[in-house]
Amino acid sequence: MSIKDQVIAIIADQAMLEPSDIKMDNTLADVGIDSLGLVESIFAIEECFDITVPFNANNPTESEFDISSIAAIVAAVEKLKAEQAA
Amino acid sequence: MAHSVKDIAAALGAEAFGAVDLLIEGASEPATATATDLALAMTPAYCDALALGGAQAAVVWAGADWQALGLKAAIIAPRARLAMAGLTQMLDRPLPADGISPHAAIDPSARIGRNVRIGAFAVIGPDAVIGDNSWIGDHVCIAAEVAVGTDCQIHAGVRLQRGTRLGARVILQPNVAIGGDGFSFVTAEPSNVELARETLGEGALTAPADPRWHRIHSLGGVVIGDDVEIGANSCVDAGTIRATQVGAGTKIDSLVQVGHNVIVGAHCLLCAQAGVAGSTVIGDRVVVGGKAGVADNLKIGDDVVLGGGSIVLSNVPAGRVMMGYPATKMQTHIEGYKALRRLPRTLRDLAKRS
Numbered sequence: 001m002s003i004k005d006q007v008i009a010i011i012a013d014q015a016m017l018e019p020s021d022i023k024m025d026n027t028l029a030d031v032g033i034d035s036l037g038l039v040e041s042i043f044a045i046e047e048c049f050d051i052t053v054p055f056n057a058n059n060p061t062e063s064e065f066d067i068s069s070i071a072a073i074v075a076a077v078e079k080l081k082a083e084q085a086a
Numbered sequence: 087m088a089h090s091v092k093d094i095a096a097a098l099g100a101e102a103f104g105a106v107d108l109l110i111e112g113a114s115e116p117a118t119a120t121a122t123d124l125a126l127a128m129t130p131a132y133c134d135a136l137a138l139g140g141a142q143a144a145v146v147w148a149g150a151d152w153q154a155l156g157l158k159a160a161i162i163a164p165r166a167r168l169a170m171a172g173l174t175q176m177l178d179r180p181l182p183a184d185g186i187s188p189h190a191a192i193d194p195s196a197r198i199g200r201n202v203r204i205g206a207f208a209v210i211g212p213d214a215v216i217g218d219n220s221w222i223g224d225h226v227c228i229a230a231e232v233a234v235g236t237d238c239q240i241h242a243g244v245r246l247q248r249g250t251r252l253g254a255r256v257i258l259q260p261n262v263a264i265g266g267d268g269f270s271f272v273t274a275e276p277s278n279v280e281l282a283r284e285t286l287g288e289g290a291l292t293a294p295a296d297p298r299w300h301r302i303h304s305l306g307g308v309v310i311g312d313d314v315e316i317g318a319n320s321c322v323d324a325g326t327i328r329a330t331q332v333g334a335g336t337k338i339d340s341l342v343q344v345g346h347n348v349i350v351g352a353h354c355l356l357c358a359q360a361g362v363a364g365s366t367v368i369g370d371r372v373v374v375g376g377k378a379g380v381a382d383n384l385k386i387g388d389d390v391v392l393g394g395g396s397i398v399l400s401n402v403p404a405g406r407v408m409m410g411y412p413a414t415k416m417q418t419h420i421e422g423y424k425a426l427r428r429l430p431r432t433l434r435d436l437a438k439r440s
């Protein structure tokens with residue numbers, strides 16, 4: 001499974017939706033994930049990809065980790081995975 | 087009683103569109119609505135459900151294309167939940183106004199106000215006072231000298247014990263018990279509870295020479311402010327010397343325990359299974375989440391929010407959001423949780439390095 005598909009599977013799991021319902025331009029709010037749901041999604045991403053996500057749970061929009069859309073999250077995970085594997 | 091779509095919208099301070107003279111007899115979920123129901127479709131998620139039902143009129147989300155949804159009339163409410171407050175009030179059936187039941191046992195010295203309703207098998211003790219327009223359900227017990235304010239609704243099975251005073255417009259759901267004696271007992275020598283607190287659990291506790299719990303009587307009663315609502319089977323215990331207090335406008339859910347001598351401020355929310363232990367003082371506008379607990383003799387500041395299941399063991403300053411057991415600042419809690427979730431991977435990484 002690609003990083004994109006894995007991220008979508010994690011988000012879908014948290015949003016209680018089918019992966020096919022998640023669109024790349026969706027925001028987390030679009031799929032019904034709130035702040036605590038975001039924290040859980042980040043942990044799931046960390047555990048799945050064995051990476052550390054630099055996020056500020058108290059102010060997620062100010063984190064280095066871009067969560068503005070599903071596409072942004074996928075891109076951020078791909079970047080982290082490349083960096084942290086190196 | 088039927089209301090026109092136009093009148094309902096006016097009462098809600100919302101805008102009505104289309105055939106605004108359509109008459110509405112009740113409210114319904116969109117999928118099960120009939121032609122005389124107002125379907126409640128406050129979010130786009132109800133789009134498909136509307137088509138399943140037979141509603142001609144609905145409360146819809148802002149920006150909805152109500153004509154395309156097959157409706158003849160629509161109400162658009164900017165804040166859906168607030169509209170529900172007005173709407174449900176309008177469509178609710180009034181309580182029966184059937185006077186005083188011949189099966190009620192009312193002491194001749196009790197002072198019953200004007201336009202009071204008292205249900206069957208209600209018992210009203212000597213010198214109790216019931217304010218004008220109050221509605222007392224069946225099987226309600228109101229002890230001697232208890233004072234009930236005006237315009238209260240006391241539902242079936244409620245017990246108001248001695249020393250209870252209710253403000254105006256108080257609503258008590260079935261089986262609320264107010265003014266039961268506090269859970270207040272003392273030992274001759276310092277008890278194991280006191281020792282555990284003092285030593286923070288250091289060393290083993292031993293059997294006390296005299297294990298008896300001496301009862302501290304509850305003489306203080308309970309004062310409930312105006313516009314308080316208390317849910318089914320909740321309890322507010324009597325104070326020891328002064329009254330246990332619940333401030334004006336506070337709403338208490340079902341199965342909540344408020345201990346003796348507690349002071350709850352105004353406009354608080356105490357959600358189901360919350361518990362507040364003896365002598366704790368809770369500020370104004372505090373929200374105590376479901377199953378959250380507050381230990382005894384603490385101070386909780388104004389505008390505090392305690393997340394569901396939090397257990398508060400120390401004082402909380404005003405405006406703080408708390409989570410967890412022991413409850414800490416939500417930010418601290420999430421940081422700690424983050425570290426906990428990362429711990430297995432951190433340990434694995436450490437093991438790899440060694």
